[in-house]
Amino acid sequence: MVSGTLDNTRVRVVTERLLQTRRRGYLRLLKRFVHLLKQENAKHSAEIESAVPIPADLRTLVMDRLIAAYGPRVTSSFAENPGLIGGMRIKIGSDVYDGSVRFALARLASSLGIPAASLSGGLK
């Protein structure tokens, strides 16, 4: 880590050294390192879903706000999901920002004691 961000060069160096030393249990250690790298990457990888395609200006705005919240290393992937009915859903690391109509309806159904599975389409 350099200044709180993951340095690709250092990652590569660490991996090469591990492979070269071939010390006892290096494969398990390598797996663990890969797992930590994935976790770290997931912290900065945002999955953005929307019911309709998001215009370019809005995408820029969302990205700016993501960078402001999670740092400059944030990467994003935009996807279209009509099942959301309306609105947008952002998942970054273990954080989820669900502003979709589907989520609002599911929350309403839950407050009324209606199991989401009983609704056609399953508002999950």
Added chain:
Amino acid sequence: MYALALFFAPDSGGQIQQIADTFGVDWPHLIAQIISFSIVCFLLQRFAYKPVLKMLEQRRQQIAEGVADREKIRSELAQTEAKCHEIILQANVQAKLLIEEARKSAARLEQQESQRAIAAAEQIILKAREVAAQEHTRMLADLKREIGQLVIQTAANTMGKVLTIEDQRRMVLETSERLAPVA
């Protein structure tokens, strides 16, 4: 008696004799008759009057005893009647007391039963109200759930078509505004 007085009078010898002669009295015959009459009287007295008198006395005693017995029986009967009357009066009083007590017991029992019935009825009404309230609540909940389900289903089916581009844009903006810096 008058003849005897004349006979024993001092100067009545001549007169008695004269009277006796006039009426044809035969002294030996008279004396014999007197003696036989006395004997008859004695015998009658001895064997007829006394037994008869004794029998009469016995009869009189029997009658007196009968009368006494009758009086005694009458007295006893009167006493018995008085006792009967008293017993009947006492029985009447006791019967009245028993009837009164029975009435009081019946009234008390009736009151207790009616109170118990009222309490049971109140309990039933209370339970019925509770059941009705629970049923009402359950029905409301069912209705709320069914209406909610219908509304949500309808909204889910139609909202996608109703939402405009502007609406979608606004919702995206609202979601992006919720992005908070990592602590």
